[in-house]
Amino acid sequence: MGSRMCTWGALAMGIFWSALTLAADTTETAEQKAAAAPPAEAAELKIANRSVIVFRGTLLGETPELRSRRARAVIDEALAGDEDLQVSIDPIQKSYLVLLGYRRAFIVTPQDLEAGKNSVREAAEAAAENLRLVVMENGEARNVRFLLKAAGFSAVATLLFIGLLRAVRFVRRKLLDLIPKVMQRHTHLLQVGHTQIIDMQNLYYLVDRLLWLLYWALVLLFSYQWLSFVLSQFPYTRPWGESLNIHLLQMARYLLDGILGAMPGLAVAVAIFFIARGISDFMRSLLKRMARPGTISWLSHETLQPTTRLTSLAIWLFALAMAYPYLPGAGTEAFKGLSVLIGLMISLGASSVVGQAAAGLILTYSRTLRPGEFVQVGGHEGTVTEMGMFTTTIRTGLGEMLTIPNSMITGSVTKNYSRTVSGEGYVVDTVVTIGYDTPWRQVEAMLLEAARRTEGILANPAPQVFQTALSDFYPEYRLVAQAVPSMPRPRAELLSVLHANIQDVFNEYGVQIMSPHYLGDPQSDKLVPREKWYAAPAKESPDS
Structure with a gap:
């Protein structure tokens, strides 16, 4: 009986192979027609939540969607039986036949290749491996013992997950209770003299926020790992768990690759900044020596500080330009956009600053x-x-x-007023206009007398009087003297005392101070008699 079944099976396989060979002979013609036709929409073959292959080409007039439905029907029928299913592949012309036991599951053609892959065999082997996983998971899904074991592992993982969450919460609470004591014990480290650099309340709030972020980062990581582990225990949800693990590994690999890839450039940038710092310190010392009297005329004590700052700024700007290509992310579009934005802001808003x-x-x-x-x-x-x-x-x-x-x-x-004087001090000047009927020699003498009476005006160099204008009705006299160095407020007082002395001297000699824009001389001189110099509420000082 067994030999008869093998004979009938061999006969059926022979007929099947002949049909496939005939179909393969017409594949090239079908492929040529399919190439001229618009590409069909790809269809994914998914069995028990696991992706097996994505059909992209039309085979013997069957669209990818129809090929996917036929393959799913064959595989579901085979999985419903109790026989031991073996997955294998056989070449047929340019395609590969994927067999599930004695059944044809599907055919992998060159049109099914994903972009960037050139081997049909590799695609067929990958699809066969996915189909083997489907067969294995189908058996596990029917095994009650395996499902109970998976449920037990999931329960243990859940208990461990809850314990880790409680442990993280407990550690966070202990750290929040311990931090104020540590901060109080080391508060002197955050002081300059008797001044607190950072307020303890603000520092505690910052540490609390950092611990809060760390706590939720650990909670999310543990939750992610727990969900991935639990989903991986059951056949139907295992693809979801594997995808979660793959995403996490890809993210970790991406971050690690980014860090390792940025380290050489970052090392070069740090080296450039250290070199710039050394050159800046050397130039500061060199400029300090060159600022000594008799070395360079334009470099003095007044220009040393701005020259040092400008030199350091130029060095650091050059170092930044040299280190910019080596900084992490310098080639990204975000970094380029930020550079353009900063340059635009500077060009539009910094013209007045420059x-x-x-x-x-x-x-x-x-x-x-x-x-x-x-x-x-x-x-x-x-x-x-x-x-x-x-x-x-x-x-x-x-x-x-x-x-x-x-x-x-x-x-x-x-x-x-401080550059034209001989020695220390500054220039004091004032202007009066006296009519032509007063002798100019008398006016000059009175102005010099008022200067001699003013305390703070130097006798050497002696004050001078200049006739700076001969106007229509009066000449203009300018008294120029040199005063001793003083603060701005005493200088204002000095001018006030000088003006008062000028009025007193002119009153003593009977000369009125006025600009005679008039039609005729006044009937009486505009003078202040000496006896009225201290009219109420003014009081005569003992020195007067």
Whole structure:
């Protein structure tokens, strides 16, 4: 009886092989026709939730969808039986026949190849391996003992998962209780002198957020692994568990490859920055030595600091440009887009900033102003207290602090009262207009007398009087003197005392101070008699 069945089986296989050979002979003609026709839509053959193969070509007039349905029907029928199924492949012309026992499961043709793969045999072997897994999992799904064992492993994994979650929560609570004590014990490490750099409350909040992120990262990782393990225990859900593992491994491999791939470039970038730091320190020391008197005329104590900053900035910008291609992610589109955005922002919004910085450099190296000098800029008068890259600060005689843009200083006339004096001090000047009926020699003598009476005005060099204009109705007299160095407020007081002395001297000698824009002389002189100098509420001082 067994020999008869083998004979009938061999006869059936022979007939089948003959039909397949005849079909294969017509395959080339069918393939030529299929090549001229539009490509059919691919269809996936999936058995028991596991993907076996994706059909992409039309075979003997059957579309991929029809081929998938026929193969599924054959495989389901074979799996429903109790026989021991073996999966094998046989070549047939340019295609491969995948056999499930004595049944033809499906045919793998060159049209079924995935893009980038050139071997039909490799595709057939991969499909056969997937079909073997289907056969094995079909047997496991019918095995009650295997299912009970899988359920037991899943229960143990679930208990372990719950224990890990509780352990992570317990460790997080213990760390939150321990951190304040550690912070209090090492609080001196976060102080500069007696000043706390970081507030303990803010630091505790930051650490709490970091622990919270770490806690949820571990929870998600454990949940992912638990779900992957449990799904892998049962035949039907095993493909899902395997895909989860594959995704996690691919992500870990991607991150590891990225880190390892970025390390050489990162090492080069770090080396460039260390070299730039060494060159910057060397240039700082070199410029400090070259700033000594008699070495370089334009490099002095005033220009040393901005020159050092500019040199360091140029070195670091060059180092950044050299290290940029080696930075991780420098070639990505996101990095390029960010670079373009930063460049656009600088080009649109930094024009005025660049202008101010250029004006600051001009003021620094032209030495128009220096801290401590008394100057007049655009109608503002005072002592220069600070010169920055973008602005200059001036303190007026009234105690006001003026912040003037450097571009305004370079674009206007600047009067420096501290440069033309001999020795230390600054220039003090004032203007009076007296009618032509008063002798100019008398006016000059009275102005010099008022200067001699003013404490703070130097006798050497001696004050001078200049007739700066001969107007229609009066000449203009300018008193120029040199005062001792003082703060801005005493200078304002000095001018006030000088003006008071000028009025007193002119009153003593009976000369009125007025600009005679008139039609005729006044009937009486506009003078203040001495006896009215201290009219109420003024009080005469003991020194008067």
